[in-house]
Amino acid sequence: MGINGSAAPRHQMASLLEPRSVLVVADRPLPFTQTPPATLQNAITVVRVSPGQPISLPDAARVANDARLDLLVVCVPPSRLAEALDVAQASRPLAAVVLRHEEVSDDPAADVTLCRRWGALNDCLLMGPGSFGIQRPTRGINLSLDPYMAPAGRVALVAQSATIMAAVLDWSEDISLGFSALVSIQDDSVVDVADVLDYLSTDARTDSIVLYLEHPASSRSFTSALRAATSVKPVVVLKPGRKPERRDTASQRRAADEYAVFNALLRRFGAVRVRHFVQLFSALKVLVHRRRPRGRRIAILSNGRAGARLAMDAMHSGVSVRPAQLSRDTQNDLVELLEPGAQVNNPIITIRPLRPDQVEGVVRLLDNDPEVDGVLLLLAPDPFADLDAVAGRLASMAN
Numbered sequence: 001m002g003i004n005g006s007a008a009p010r011h012q013m014a015s016l017l018e019p020r021s022v023l024v025v026a027d028r029p030l031p032f033t034q035t036p037p038a039t040l041q042n043a044i045t046v047v048r049v050s051p052g053q054p055i056s057l058p059d060a061a062r063v064a065n066d067a068r069l070d071l072l073v074v075c076v077p078p079s080r081l082a083e084a085l086d087v088a089q090a091s092r093p094l095a096a097v098v099l100r101h102e103e104v105s106d107d108p109a110a111d112v113t114l115c116r117r118w119g120a121l122n123d124c125l126l127m128g129p130g131s132f133g134i135q136r137p138t139r140g141i142n143l144s145l146d147p148y149m150a151p152a153g154r155v156a157l158v159a160q161s162a163t164i165m166a167a168v169l170d171w172s173e174d175i176s177l178g179f180s181a182l183v184s185i186q187d188d189s190v191v192d193v194a195d196v197l198d199y200l201s202t203d204a205r206t207d208s209i210v211l212y213l214e215h216p217a218s219s220r221s222f223t224s225a226l227r228a229a230t231s232v233k234p235v236v237v238l239k240p241g242r243k244p245e246r247r248d249t250a251s252q253r254r255a256a257d258e259y260a261v262f263n264a265l266l267r268r269f270g271a272v273r274v275r276h277f278v279q280l281f282s283a284l285k286v287l288v289h290r291r292r293p294r295g296r297r298i299a300i301l302s303n304g305r306a307g308a309r310l311a312m313d314a315m316h317s318g319v320s321v322r323p324a325q326l327s328r329d330t331q332n333d334l335v336e337l338l339e340p341g342a343q344v345n346n347p348i349i350t351i352r353p354l355r356p357d358q359v360e361g362v363v364r365l366l367d368n369d370p371e372v373d374g375v376l377l378l379l380a381p382d383p384f385a386d387l388d389a390v391a392g393r394l395a396s397m398a399n
Contacts, residue, residue, distance in 0.1 A: 012125065015093075016095035022072075027049040031142045037139060057091065071093060081129065096128070105129075131185075131186055131189070135149055144165075146166065153180060154207035156183075157183070160214040161214060181205075181206065201231075208236070211238070212237075239273070296320060303378075307378040307380060321374075326345060359393060
């Protein structure tokens with residue numbers, strides 16, 4: 001197993017998200033040990049914990065005074081957590097992940113205290129206890145409890161909920177959605193959202209960041225990390241709590257104040273807040289695309305009036321996009337391209353059956369208009385049009 005010398009990693013979170021040496025202490029095979037990444041084939045030591053047997057560290061996992069292990073991964077019954085951490089102390093890990101175990105702890109608060117004290121005593125960034133884990137698909141690293149690893153992509157998900165991360169993984173498997181990183185953080189973890197967000201803001205493999213936050217995160221460290229991240233990458237946030245669990249007046253007023261303050265914080269730095277779980281999935285689907293609108297001005301092309309009117313109604317002053325004002329040259333060209341009587345001043349509405357060459361011509365006109373940042377196509381089924389051919393032409397244009 002490779003052990004790090006005195007040279008410090010590029011970032012304090014690198015040992016957690018880009019480990020070069022790993023010690024696994026577990027009472028079961030984990031996805032990480034069953035399918036180890038090629039880059040860590042000779043840098044992993046596994047200690048199998050057996051019932052009734054003391055945990056012992058092999059000599060290969062012990063380090064010299066001037067060296068440290070990158071990452072410790074622990075998955076043992078809560079009753080043996082203290083023993084596992086004590087034994088692993090000899091490897092002097094820079095970071096640790098304590099995964100959730102099927103056995104429920106008799107005293108979860110004591111486990112949290114144990115992990116916090118152990119992390120502070122050993123100068124170790126500790127995630128857990130009870131963590132769902134981490135995935136780094138771009139590096140082939142699955143340090144989670146889910147045997148399925150998401151495909152590699154350019155979007156990172158950071159969730160203060162194991163349930164959310166599990167749901168996103170399940171959904172991403174159905175549609176092959178790719179990620180650069182997926183990180184599940186517990187409320188009482190030594191590693192917090194600000195630490196991970198700060199790392200992802202400089203991660204070359206991450207283009208966009210999606211956050212699910214359970215509790216108010218208005219601390220100075222979070223604010224600083226959010227400012228840094230939004231200055232270089234799109235950040236989308238889903239955070240519940242608008243309606244408090246308690247119904248008394250004081251709780252409702254406090255929740256409303258926190259909601260307003262958090263909204264103001266996001267607006268100040270340019271993060272986008274979504275309010276529903278389905279919107280989180282929609283945001284992920286949008287962010288995986290490398291081509292993104294370069295501004296807020298949207299042109300609409302539709303083969304019916306109803307859909308176009310609904311879209312225009314949605315572009316009110318409170319949202320981040322607005323209807324584009326088409327140039328006079330573009331409108332004149334559209335008059336020549338579309339049938340007599342077609343609407344050409346945004347939304348663009350044509351009622352004749354669409355043809356692939358006609359749709360391509362309209363989209364290229366709009367793309368060349370300096371007043372247009374993006375094009376929204378709303379195409380309803382039409383028995384007189386070959387919409388499969390239209391969709392194929394649009395797909396070839398996107399490529």
